[in-house]
Amino acid sequence: MEKITGAEAMMRALENEGVDILFGYPGGAIMPTYDALYDHKETLHHVLVRHEQGAVHAAQGYARVSGKVGCAIVTSGPGATNTVTGIADAMADSTPLVVICGQVGVAMLGTDAFQEVDVVGVTSPASKWSYQIRRAEDVAWAVSRAFYIAKSGRPGPVVLDFAKNAQTGMVDYQPAKVDFIRSYDPYPQLNMDNIKQAAKMINDSVKPFALIGQGVEIGGARKEVEAFLEKAQIPFGSTLLGLSALPTEHPLNMGMLGMHGNLGPNVMTNQCDLLIAIGMRFDDRVTGKLSTYAKQAKVIHFDIDAAEFNKNVHVDLAVHGDCKESIPAVTELLDEAKHDSWISGFKPYAEKEFNKVIDKAINPKDGPLLMGEVVRKVSEASNNEAVLVTDVGQNQMFGCRYFKYTKPRSVITSGGIGTMGFGLPAAIGATFGAPDRTVCMFCGDGGLQMTIQEFGTIMEQGAPVKIILLNNNFLGNVRQWQAMFFNHRYSFTPMANPDYELIAKAYNIPAKTVVERKDLDKAIAEMLSTPGPYLLQCAIKEVDNVLPMTPPGADVDNMLLEI
Amino acid sequence: MATKSFGGQCGDCTTCGKCDKALQRSKPPVQQQIKETMKEMEQENSTKLYTFIIYSENVPGLLSQITAVFTRRQVNIESLNVCASSTPGAHKYTITCFCDETMAKMVVAQVEKRIDVLQAHYFTDDDIFINETCLLKVSTPVMLANKDVSKLIRFHGAHVVEVNPTYAIVEKTGITDEILHLYESLSKLDCVLQFVRSGRIAITKSFTEHLDAYLAEREKRRQEK
Numbered sequence: 001m002e003k004i005t006g007a008e009a010m011m012r013a014l015e016n017e018g019v020d021i022l023f024g025y026p027g028g029a030i031m032p033t034y035d036a037l038y039d040h041k042e043t044l045h046h047v048l049v050r051h052e053q054g055a056v057h058a059a060q061g062y063a064r065v066s067g068k069v070g071c072a073i074v075t076s077g078p079g080a081t082n083t084v085t086g087i088a089d090a091m092a093d094s095t096p097l098v099v100i101c102g103q104v105g106v107a108m109l110g111t112d113a114f115q116e117v118d119v120v121g122v123t124s125p126a127s128k129w130s131y132q133i134r135r136a137e138d139v140a141w142a143v144s145r146a147f148y149i150a151k152s153g154r155p156g157p158v159v160l161d162f163a164k165n166a167q168t169g170m171v172d173y174q175p176a177k178v179d180f181i182r183s184y185d186p187y188p189q190l191n192m193d194n195i196k197q198a199a200k201m202i203n204d205s206v207k208p209f210a211l212i213g214q215g216v217e218i219g220g221a222r223k224e225v226e227a228f229l230e231k232a233q234i235p236f237g238s239t240l241l242g243l244s245a246l247p248t249e250h251p252l253n254m255g256m257l258g259m260h261g262n263l264g265p266n267v268m269t270n271q272c273d274l275l276i277a278i279g280m281r282f283d284d285r286v287t288g289k290l291s292t293y294a295k296q297a298k299v300i301h302f303d304i305d306a307a308e309f310n311k312n313v314h315v316d317l318a319v320h321g322d323c324k325e326s327i328p329a330v331t332e333l334l335d336e337a338k339h340d341s342w343i344s345g346f347k348p349y350a351e352k353e354f355n356k357v358i359d360k361a362i363n364p365k366d367g368p369l370l371m372g373e374v375v376r377k378v379s380e381a382s383n384n385e386a387v388l389v390t391d392v393g394q395n396q397m398f399g400c401r402y403f404k405y406t407k408p409r410s411v412i413t414s415g416g417i418g419t420m421g422f423g424l425p426a427a428i429g430a431t432f433g434a435p436d437r438t439v440c441m442f443c444g445d446g447g448l449q450m451t452i453q454e455f456g457t458i459m460e461q462g463a464p465v466k467i468i469l470l471n472n473n474f475l476g477n478v479r480q481w482q483a484m485f486f487n488h489r490y491s492f493t494p495m496a497n498p499d500y501e502l503i504a505k506a507y508n509i510p511a512k513t514v515v516e517r518k519d520l521d522k523a524i525a526e527m528l529s530t531p532g533p534y535l536l537q538c539a540i541k542e543v544d545n546v547l548p549m550t551p552p553g554a555d556v557d558n559m560l561l562e563i
Numbered sequence: 564m565a566t567k568s569f570g571g572q573c574g575d576c577t578t579c580g581k582c583d584k585a586l587q588r589s590k591p592p593v594q595q596q597i598k599e600t601m602k603e604m605e606q607e608n609s610t611k612l613y614t615f616i617i618y619s620e621n622v623p624g625l626l627s628q629i630t631a632v633f634t635r636r637q638v639n640i641e642s643l644n645v646c647a648s649s650t651p652g653a654h655k656y657t658i659t660c661f662c663d664e665t666m667a668k669m670v671v672a673q674v675e676k677r678i679d680v681l682q683a684h685y686f687t688d689d690d691i692f693i694n695e696t697c698l699l700k701v702s703t704p705v706m707l708a709n710k711d712v713s714k715l716i717r718f719h720g721a722h723v724v725e726v727n728p729t730y731a732i733v734e735k736t737g738i739t740d741e742i743l744h745l746y747e748s749l750s751k752l753d754c755v756l757q758f759v760r761s762g763r764i765a766i767t768k769s770f771t772e773h774l775d776a777y778l779a780e781r782e783k784r785r786q787e788k
Contacts (some may be wrong), residue, residue, distance in 0.1 A: 125628070129678045179788065180784075180788060182620075182681070182781040182782070182785070183679050183680055184679075306676075307676045310669070
């Protein structure tokens with residue numbers, strides 16, 4: 001058998017896992033691997049990002065939109081530490097990633113060698129698995145195990161710390177296939193007693209309410225969950241990351257949960273008699289004050305991650321398993337039911353919220369442009385079929401609230417750790433993960449500048465990202481909190497901004513700025529009809545607030561509709 | 564007056580150990596301190612001393628991943644023992660901590676979530692046989708001069724495993740309280756040169772071997788694949 005280098009083995013192992021795209025940035029300790037990659041350009045498309053953080057976020061965007069494992073490749077030391085934010089983000093948001101970092105040779109490990117960082121030590125608390133490949137012989141096994149761990153069960157990021165001697169060492173390459181790890185069970189078997197008990201609790205319930213999380217999206221269980229909810233006529237709300245798990249316009253969809261979610265689902269959480277959580281984790285941004293959260297209700301929790309049960313909210317019944325299997329099993333035992341008067345109870349809240357908040361946000365008559373109206377117009381202009389990518393802040397909340405979702409895997413946003421700068425690179429990744437779909441990225445003037453160097457990647461790759469910059473010359477979300485909780489002391493939130501149009505043009509990205517409301521529709525149409533990337537800058541009202549809002553630590557049903 | 568002049572420090576002595584009073588002292592300070600802390604902690608938020616028994620694959624770097632779970636949840640580790648287990652390839656961690664039961668459950672769930680951890684469980688002292696061991700290096704001249712030293716060693720069921728003209732090595736196994744009691748008593752006699760106490764080790768009283776059952780179940784799943 002011919003001997004090949006560990007680096008070449010890495011390329012073959014990646015191909016063996018079905019990888020066809022890598023987001024990365026070369027450097028000293030990963031050079032042997034980049035040298036091997038040079039011979040695999042046809043099969044492994046390499047996207048050269050402009051900063052390693054961009055590589056991981058792009059891989060996240062790719063993974064979130066496609067359901068496949070995103071792959072990033074960087075060098076040791078600073079290259080590796082620059083990926084940490086993205087790794088932590090992917091961990092919080094259950095995104096399957098494999099991040100390959102170069103590392104100094106084993107002989108130099110621990111000597112503070114040039115560009116040496118203890119990558120496994122740094123990344124293991126924030127990753128699903130972190131492993132140092134020290135010998136070329138381990139490449140095939142480690143890569144296969146990495147992909148198996150990243151995508152199975154509750155997905156997450158895996159780090160492979162690839163020592164230089166393992167890249168250059170010679171090996172008889174044999175493809176490996178890891179599909180079983182005895183200490184790790186990503187396919188828990190259903191407990192039929194729990195299924196029966198869940199069905200009984202739902203059948204006995206008069207006011208059931210379901211919480212839909214990203215688990216439904218990850219499990220590809222849209223049809224199963226829809227059938228479940230429809231059979232017993234259970235109204236539901238979605239978490240931020242679960243927004244596109246089911247269509248926005250579904251008659252049982254009561255809206256978004258959480259701090260900036262909709263009024264109805266939040267208030268009714270504290271009125272239902274049964275809370276059915278599916279693939280969600282009761283984040284503090286969803287629950288508000290735990291001691292008053294849904295205390296009147298029994299709680300059933302469906303999740304694939306056993307560590308989520310009873311972590312924040314005490315549950316009466318935990319159903320451990322993949323919701324694609326557990327939900328249909330329960331559906332089979334459900335009585336057909338109607339909960340008309342319970343469901344109609346959501347309506348007054350929806351009307352109240354529409355009159356006091358939504359109407360003003362999406363149909364303003366005068367004054368400067370508002371974020372909500374821009375988002376809704378872009379959504380409608382794309383026939384509500386586009387992929388929404390957001391950065392973090394007010395743009396994210398307005399984006400997620402006012403975009404409408406018809407297709408699965410349509411929300412890509414940094415939910416768990418709220419990473420500013422996530423949007424632009426994630427959108428680049430999304431264009432590769434869903435080349436047939438329109439990718440609309442909403443960001444503010446703060447977040448865009450955190451990863452604005454990725455304009456270079458867009459230029460080089462021609463990635464068709466529609467960038468909608470909601471520019472209010474403020475770090476808007478922080479400013480809102482300063483107004484609410486810090487006596488309007490705007491400590492370092494106003495921003496002096498550059499001419500973004502000029503920057504975009506420097507990167508050969510067509511750009512336009514809209515100031516007047518009357519020009520908005522035309523500008524959006526032009527953005528969507530222009531092939532390739534586009535920057536649409538909207539001059540947004542300086543001082544505006546995301547509403548409604550459950551102040552941090554307040555009761556979930558205590559939402560402010562005005563400030 | 565004659566007795567008072569004995570050693571010159573009889574009434575309120577704390578160091579010389581030449582009279583019986585040192586031996587009769589009801590509770591040595593360190594032991595008392597530990598007992599009081601335990602009591603306080605048990606009263607506060609119903610915390611208890613839990614023993615966590617964790618089995619993992621033998622892979623490098625797992626110890627820090629496991630302890631990181633405790634650290635993140637602000638649970639302080641009182642003692643920790645790691646060794647190979649009776650199951651080939653599996654390592655056993657015995658960790659004790661003060662926490663409440665809700666926290667113990669969450670820690671166990673989050674530890675089990677680590678990929679290479681096989682199983683994690685928490686126990687109270689009623690569920691397990693526990694043991695600790697200690698080694699004491701005792702001054703031979705003091706021991707020869709003061710009969711109480713060897714009296715105490717015998718009284719506590721400790722063994723002298725090495726003697727030379729300079730020092731003797733004393734070994735004692737038992738539960739924490741017993742070991743600390745011996746240490747405190749010998750300290751009073753001013754003869755202890757070095758002291759070391761191991762972490763707790765424990766074996767479950769259960770009639771089923773959960774790890775073996777788990778591994779058998781996993782092996783079945785592997786073969787079904």
